[in-house]
Amino acid sequence: MRPRVGYRHARRSVPTVLRGIYLPRSTDAAAFAMTTYGIPLLVLATTDSAALTGLAFALEWVPRLGAFAFVGALVDRHGTTAVLRYASVGRALVVLAAAFILPTQEAGYGATVTVMLLAASTGILTECSYIAAETAGGIAAREAGDRAHRVQSVLLGIDQVATLSGPALAGFLLQWAGAAGMLIVIAAFSLLTSVLAPNQDHLVKPAVPxxxxxxxxxxxxxxxxxxxxxxxxxxxxxxxxxxxxxxxxxxxxxxxxxxxxxxxxxxxxxxxxxxxxxxxxxxxxxxxxxxxxxxxxxxxxxxxxxxxxxxxxxxxxxxxxxxxxxxxxxxxxxxxxxxxxxxxxxxxxxxxxxxxxxxxxxxxxxxxxxxxxxxxxxxxxxxxxxxxxxxxxxxxxxxxxxxxxxxxxxxxx
Structure with a gap:
């Protein structure tokens, strides 16, 4: 019985890594790439201002830099599952709100404030989800033992594919489906990430702050x-x-x-x-x-x-x-x-x-x-x-x- 149980467990480990690590990493990487390159494009399309486009780029990156100071500790304290889910849901709610608000606003002060707040909020939420997903991948690699390099190579490949496809997809959707179309797709990827988030909290030991x-x-x-x-x-x-x-x-x-x-x-x-x-x-x-x-x-x-x-x-x-x-x-x-x-x-x-x-x-x-x-x-x-x-x-x-x-x-x- 023991060999059989161990064998069946080994057979389940492959789909568990696919379902629990690779799929949420894929959806989060897609949302990451589309947000990073698509939001400045959206700002330019909405405001027609080069200055505000540059400011939106800065507003995306300043919170991401600040996130390095606390997100790691947040993941250590609450686990990868909670941080990844809440950050992904938060990003989905933010972009969906913008998708519904922007069509009701004419180009002007209201639209400008909306897209600038969108740039800042998605910047920090995207960094939170990224660090949580990266930590989840590291835990999976450690669990893989001698096959850790295989897990990491797949994760790197996922990030590369997202970098290849994300900017083009964001630009294409903004061109042909408008701001709402691009934002809804980002929200869909974010919600999928939340649903697929790996349940690793039982593997994470509470860390000393x-x-x-x-x-x-x-x-x-x-x-x-x-x-x-x-x-x-x-x-x-x-x-x-x-x-x-x-x-x-x-x-x-x-x-x-x-x-x-x-x-x-x-x-x-x-x-x-x-x-x-x-x-x-x-x-x-x-x-x-x-x-x-x-x-x-x-x-x-x-x-x-x-x-x-x-x-x-x-x-x-x-x-x-x-x-x-x-x-x-x-x-x-x-x-x-x-x-x-x-x-x-x-x-x-x-x-x-x-x-x-x-x-x-x-x-x-x-x-x-x-x-x-x-x-x-x-x-x-x-x-x-x-x-x-x-x-x-x-x-x-x-x-x-x-x-x-x-x-x-x-x-x-």
């Missing part, structure tokens, strides 16, 4: 003790200002300056995600042969060159191509960063240091939104050129400093 400032202090002390990682994070943080600026300004540039549709804006970021995935696959093999520094330096050169050229793009095709090249370079540098983090950060402080590096890398995104909000659309090209020059200098300084670092000079073969 951690002081946020203490964790940041530990991460900062560790980062200062690892100059190589500090230089790389600094270079990528400067680079992210340009990436964030291009992401925040894309609706304005593509729709208002180049005369294309919101669907074309989403298509750009979907194709850029394809380029990034190809670059990641190629860089993993290239690093095995040539080492981290050469691949990182080449990726940085590609990204900086594309950014310097993109401000001079005057057609949709050239803009799309340069954004794809930029994201390919960013993908290569991301592989280098993740590999270097895993090599250098001690295991006992890995979580705190990882959180700090993510926080630093994301800080430029709300700043990019503020730039788009304050700079006249006609001057965005000049600001992009200036940021691209700073990016090139930052990446050059970082990789020049890292040229003799042993951890980046050795190959993985």
């Amino acid at each position: 951690q002081l946020v400032l203490k964790g940041l202090h530990i991460g900062w002390s560790t980062l200062r003790s690892l100059p190589a990682l500090g230089w790389l994070v600094t270079g990528l943080t400067v680079s992210n200002l340009t990436v964030g600026l291009l992401q925040a300004a894309a609706p304005v540039i593509i729709v208002k300056q180049l005369g294309h549709s919101t669907a074309d804006v989403g298509l750009i970021w979907s194709l850029a995600a394809v380029a990034s995935l190809i670059a990641v696959a190629l860089c993993r093999r290239a690093i095995d042969r040539f080492g981290l520094w050469p691949i990182g330096a080449v990726s940085a050169t590609i990204a900086a060159s594309a950014c310097l050229a993109v401000s001079f793009a005057d057609t949709y095709g050239s803009y799309l191509t340069l954004i794809a090249v930029l994201m390919a370079g960013e993908g290569g540098m991301t592989v280098v960063l993740r590999t270097l983090r895993s090599r250098l950060i001690p295991a006992d402080v890995f979580g705190a240091t990882l959180s700090l590096t993510i926080l630093l890398l994301l800080l430029p995104f709300p700043l990019a939104g503020v730039l788009v909000a304050t700079v006249p659309p006609a001057q965005l090209g000049h600001v992009t050129t200036l940021c691209a020059a700073l990016q090139a200098l930052g990446l050059f300084a970082a990789f020049a400093r890292l040229r003799t670092t042993p951890a980046l000079r050795t190959s993985l073969a």
Whole structure:
């Protein structure tokens, strides 16, 4: 009887992971991608204002950065199930309310307030659901034991597919089904996430409350003790200002300056995600042969060159191509960063240091939104050129400093 019971339990584990982990991760990732790229498009379509579009981008990211300070502790205290369900239901209610309110309002103060509140509230709720879903995936990976890498590879694939399809779907729906159509689809994905949320609370032990400032202090002390990682994070943080600026300004540039549709804006970021995935696959093999520094330096050169050229793009095709090249370079540098983090950060402080590096890398995104909000659309090209020059200098300084670092000079073969 024992072998039979164990066998039947093993047979049930596969659909349990599919039903309890992969499906809610898929629906949450879809809502995440559509919200991130679709809400700024909605703001532009509603207000026809480049400044408010940039401000909405900033309002999306500021709460997400703030969420790092408390959502982790919230998940530790209440479990992944409760946080994922409440955050998903909250996001669904917010976007459904906007879907019903917006059609009753004419373009003006009321519509502007509605979409700006939508940007801020979905930003924090989306980050809450993401951290809860990520934690649920980590628990499932630990339960999988020797097959943990398989679980993580599937989760990464789900996120990549959402990044590919989410922007295009959001732009397409906004173009052909209007704001209500796009928001209802986001709400549907959010409600599905709540219904499918994994029941893992019995697996989570109540955690001792951690002081946020203490964790940041530990991460900062560790980062200062690892100059190589500090230089790389600094270079990528400067680079992210340009990436964030291009992401925040894309609706304005593509729709208002180049005369294309919101669907074309989403298509750009979907194709850029394809380029990034190809670059990641190629860089993993290239690093095995040539080492981290050469691949990182080449990726940085590609990204900086594309950014310097993109401000001079005057057609949709050239803009799309340069954004794809930029994201390919960013993908290569991301592989280098993740590999270097895993090599250098001690295991006992890995979580705190990882959180700090993510926080630093994301800080430029709300700043990019503020730039788009304050700079006249006609001057965005000049600001992009200036940021691209700073990016090139930052990446050059970082990789020049890292040229003799042993951890980046050795190959993985």
